Amino acid sequence: xxxxxxxxxxxxxxxxxxxxxxxxxxxxESIAYLAVERIRRSLEGDMRALVSxxxxxxxxxxxxxxxxxxxxxxxxxxxxxSRFAVNEAKIAHxxxxxxxEKEVDAVAAIFGILTTPTKEKGRMLITLPIYLRYSPRSVDxxxxxxRLVSGMVEITYHEKKRLAEEAVKKHVERIPLVKDPPxxxxxxxxxxxxxxxxxxxxxxxxxxxxGAKVEDHPPCVEKLMESMRKHENLNHQARYFLAxxxxxxxxxxxxxxxxxxxxxxFKERTTKYQVAQIRKRAYSVPSCATTLTYGLCxxxxxxxxxxxxxxxGKERKGYIKQQVIGSSGSxxxxxxxxxxxxxxxxxxxxxxxxxxxx
Amino acid sequence: xxxxDRRLMTKLFxxxxxxxxxxxxxxxxxxxxxxxxxxxxxxxLAFAHPSxxxxxxxxxxxxxxxxxxxxxxxxxxxPMEKKIWKGADLVFDLDLHAEGKYGxxxxxxxxxxxxSRLVTDFIKGDFGCTDVMLAFSGNRGYHVHVRDKxxxxxxxxxxxxxxxxxxxxxxxxRDFFSExxxxxxxxxxxxxxxxxxxxxxxxxxxxxxxxGDDPGSIHKSLKEEKTRNVFVRSIMDGxxxxxxxxxNSELIERLAPIAKSLPVASVDTDAxxxxxxxxxxxxxxxxxxxTGLIAKVFDASGLEGFEPLRDALMPTNQELKVKxxxxxxxxxxxxxxxxxxxxxxxxxxxxxVAAFYVLKxxxxxxKGDAK
Numbered sequence: 157x158x159x160x161x162x163x164x165x166x167x168x169x170x171x172x173x174x175x176x177x178x179x180x181x182x183x184x185e186s187i188a189y190l191a192v193e194r195i196r197r198s199l200e201g202d203m204r205a206l207v208s209x210x211x212x213x214x215x216x217x218x219x220x221x222x223x224x225x226x227x228x229x230x231x232x233x234x235x236x237x238s239r240f241a242v243n244e245a246k247i248a249h250x251x252x253x254x255x256x257e258k259e260v261d262a263v264a265a266i267f268g269i270l271t272t273p274t275k276e277k278g279r280m281l282i283t284l285p286i287y288l289r290y291s292p293r294s295v296d297x298x299x300x301x302x303r304l305v306s307g308m309v310e311i312t313y314h315e316k317k318r319l320a321e322e323a324v325k326k327h328v329e330r331i332p333l334v335k336d337p338p339x340x341x342x343x344x345x346x347x348x349x350x351x352x353x354x355x356x357x358x359x360x361x362x363x364x365x366x367g368a369k370v371e372d373h374p375p376c377v378e379k380l381m382e383s384m385r386k387h388e389n390l391n392h393q394a395r396y397f398l399a400x401x402x403x404x405x406x407x408x409x410x411x412x413x414x415x416x417x418x419x420x421x422f423k424e425r426t427t428k429y430q431v432a433q434i435r436k437r438a439y440s441v442p443s444c445a446t447t448l449t450y451g452l453c454x455x456x457x458x459x460x461x462x463x464x465x466x467x468x469g470k471e472r473k474g475y476i477k478q479q480v481i482g483s484s485g486s487x488x489x490x491x492x493x494x495x496x497x498x499x500x501x502x503x504x505x506x507x508x509x510x511x512x513x514x
Numbered sequence: 515x516x517x518x519d520r521r522l523m524t525k526l527f528x529x530x531x532x533x534x535x536x537x538x539x540x541x542x543x544x545x546x547x548x549x550x551x552x553x554x555x556x557x558x559l560a561f562a563h564p565s566x567x568x569x570x571x572x573x574x575x576x577x578x579x580x581x582x583x584x585x586x587x588x589x590x591x592x593p594m595e596k597k598i599w600k601g602a603d604l605v606f607d608l609d610l611h612a613e614g615k616y617g618x619x620x621x622x623x624x625x626x627x628x629x630s631r632l633v634t635d636f637i638k639g640d641f642g643c644t645d646v647m648l649a650f651s652g653n654r655g656y657h658v659h660v661r662d663k664x665x666x667x668x669x670x671x672x673x674x675x676x677x678x679x680x681x682x683x684x685x686x687x688r689d690f691f692s693e694x695x696x697x698x699x700x701x702x703x704x705x706x707x708x709x710x711x712x713x714x715x716x717x718x719x720x721x722x723x724x725x726g727d728d729p730g731s732i733h734k735s736l737k738e739e740k741t742r743n744v745f746v747r748s749i750m751d752g753x754x755x756x757x758x759x760x761x762n763s764e765l766i767e768r769l770a771p772i773a774k775s776l777p778v779a780s781v782d783t784d785a786x787x788x789x790x791x792x793x794x795x796x797x798x799x800x801x802x803x804x805t806g807l808i809a810k811v812f813d814a815s816g817l818e819g820f821e822p823l824r825d826a827l828m829p830t831n832q833e834l835k836v837k838x839x840x841x842x843x844x845x846x847x848x849x850x851x852x853x854x855x856x857x858x859x860x861x862x863x864x865x866x867v868a869a870f871y872v873l874k875x876x877x878x879x880x881k882g883d884a885k
Binding site for chain 1: 565639640641642643664665667668669671672674675676678679682683684685686689690712713714715846
């Protein structure tokens with residue numbers, strides 16, 4: 157393989173070019189070691205890419221990505237997988253920022269992100285389904301305020317790279333189960349687990365100063381906390397909303413930081429600082445209208461502010477939760493992680509079809 | 515509904531299914547659900563071929579039959595994850611809510627303008643979909659099935675984004691505008707032009723309409739033709755600086771009622787139906803067990819002329835005598851004013867019309883008349 161191609165594979169180890177580059181590379185201790193390091197670095201949010209100069213080093217570095225995926229496929233730990241995917245996507249974005257247009261196009265095209273230029277410089281069109289699939293769930297990317305004609309959405313060159321980053325993340329986090337990996341991978345997985353801190357991510361305590369129970373929140377908050385538990389990556393607005401809400405109901409900074417430790421790109425220092433800033437500036441909890449704008453509202457509570465949830469009676473809360481949009485779950489959500497969800501879908505759908513088929 | 519009524523209704527449904535056109539796209543990949551007294555009593559059913567479905571409906575004759583909006587590799591497998599999801603149609607449900615048992619039927623015509631906007635402006639215009647099927651729900655609304663392959667693999671969240679778009683959730687028309695020039699010079703206000711698609715173009719068109727219909731609602735000087743024409747011409751080019759309103763920010767605020775009217779004129783679709791990938795939706799052209807009306811498929815071009823209470827009744831010239839067990843209002847059934855009927859009134863009616871009242875629980879078949 158030519159040096160140019162090898163360098164491309166090194167920068168984007170999730171591509172077919174990378175796969176070809178290591179087609180004849182044997183798994184070695186050195187590759188397994190690099191793979192563990194690669195995952196460990198993603199836990200630290202270390203976005204520096206592996207830099208190698210010699211051809212064989214480059215191949216090892218590329219192979220470490222594949223070996224990392226084998227380790228994660230064997231461990232089946234959604235937290236590690238999410239952190240790994242987010243970090244690899246950010247590394248790829250770093251390269252894309254430095255790359256020329258041809259390289260950006262080549263990487264984006266792998267995920268079907270194809271664009272056609274508009275008359276306006278720096279602006280381009282992308283098909284709506286691809287845009288929806290890879291645009292971050294943030295208010296800036298909502299299609300409501302975008303130019304949208306005949307199934308084509310207008311984006312900027314910078315946004316194209318952001319879409320590609322999201323596509324890399326989604327691609328990397330889809331790791332197939334590896335039931336019986338080579339011994340080298342098993343050993344590497346054990347080493348990785350041994351080196352992890354022994355704390356359990358998640359919330360501590362179950363009562364808050366305000367008297368609100370930890371498990372009793374409006375549906376929008378519950379949905380976000382569920383996403384956190386699944387180590388899904390929440391956008392900025394969602395995190396801000398969650399932090400202000402938890403603060404308002406009396407959770408201390410430590411508890412909030414602890415909760416955010418489930419985020420795939422968690423950085424303790426940054427989170428502590430941001431939570432402290434929110435408290436210092438006494439930011440208020442976004443209203444229901446604002447959460448709707450953020451795309452975070454998922455129920456028809458009619459309470460004006462999420463905080464008013466705690467003034468509702470038990471019966472009213474139960475009724476609202478029954479009506480939550482998508483409460484019956486979806487096939488996409490019914491992963492093997494929670495087999496109970498299948499049953500929920502069955503019960504929920506008998507209800508939902510009644511609503512639908514009037 | 516007593517046993518006698520149920521027996522006759524079952525016979526009627528079975529006879530209909532003997533000749534009904536039940537074209538379910540990708541039938542072998544769909545999960546089916548049926549119910550005899552409510553919408554879904556049993557699901558995870560699958561049919562490899564349309565004739566299998568027809569035989570099932572003729573022999574078992576459920577009062578309700580639905581299919582998954584999703585396509586699966588193994589549609590009858592349980593639990594859900596074993597079905598192996600392959601994609602899903604994009605389905606929108608327009609539902610009417612009105613007071614009383616018969617209140618919604620009087621409003622079915624009104625929802626047609628929303629349906630027309632949903633299909634023409636949003637689904638075909640903005641989303642660029644081409645494979646769109648419309649069906650009456652069989653009761654109080656309409657279903658839109660979008661079967662374009664590019665949209666099939668969208669997840670629930672992505673579908674929610676489309677519903678939010680249609681409903682105008684998160685719409686901030688102020689973002690449509692930008693200024694150029696500095697404060698010392700004249701600041702030019704750039705905005706949408708009517709040639710643009712999506713909400714931007716719609717906003718420009720609505721503003722032009724307001725300038726035509728009631729220009730004083732924006733600014734009193736716009737009542738003057740010359741001033742108005744200058745503003746109209748510049749909006750056509752996306753230049754909003756020529757209005758008589760001095761401050762750009764003030765003009766933008768004055769346009770707020772127009773922006774507000776965009777979502778109101780939009781479609782209040784049922785987000786849950788569109789977003790939930792495990793949803794079952796009534797089989798097009800099957801009968802709704804609560805009304806006896808057909809969930810009739812119709813062409814978008816024929817929307818204007820489609821009248822559910824005339825066109826979605828089972829085709830029959832037979833008649834049946836029923837006795838009303840409650841008062842019912844007048845309704846335009848089969849294209850003619852029918853009723854009102856009083857409690858205990860006995861009436862010989864077209865079989866499909868009689869079935870409608872019996873299934874609604876407003877009448878019972880007179881013994882001796884049921885064959």
